[in-house]
Amino acid sequence: MASTKPYIGCKIGLISKAQNRYEGILYTIDKTNSTVVLANVKCFGTEGRPTDRPTPTKDDVYEYITFRVSDIKDITLCESPRSYGLPPDSAIIQSSSASSSSVYPGLTIV
Template identity: 85%
Template sequence: MSLAKPCIGCKIGLISKAQNRYEGILYTIDKVNSTVVLAKVRCLGTEGRPTDRPTPPKDDVYEYITFRGSDIKDITLCEPPRTHHGLPPDPAIVQVGLYKNSMV
């Protein structure tokens, strides 16, 4: 498991040692506590991977999930970070709310 800071904000796929796959946005990596935090996470279940406890996919989207690094089997980059509505890439930007003109 060796992800660098430039991956923060990227869509990540993660497979746990329990063979469950999760997809979400990489929020942070805590090297001291050996954890990985994903935001806007979907659990896709075991997807046929061999396990004693098969898990179906879940419809829920979780605000965030903190994973123990020692229980992560694999991490893959699914897609690069999204741009913030035309703003330049800036690690200082955490979230953008776009003002939409509305007719009253």
């Protein structure tokens, strides 16, 4: 999996067409449904970007958010995947550690 989707597990910054910035871990990209899913997501609001609907930063961290690709203005790589944990292995489809709060049900890596 690491060779075909090298950014899965990376920290990603995303700006929506509504000018809101989000940061989270890239969980999956679904080409069929044209969606991107981030896990452990924080919303930083519009941060002064020009918009008719300014949004403040939210304190909440969302377990995951699914974004429609057509409504994404920009995506940037914030940091590479962490080097600890399981080694990159194409045989692994999904994992969960004892320290993680939950598994993301219903989501698959496509």
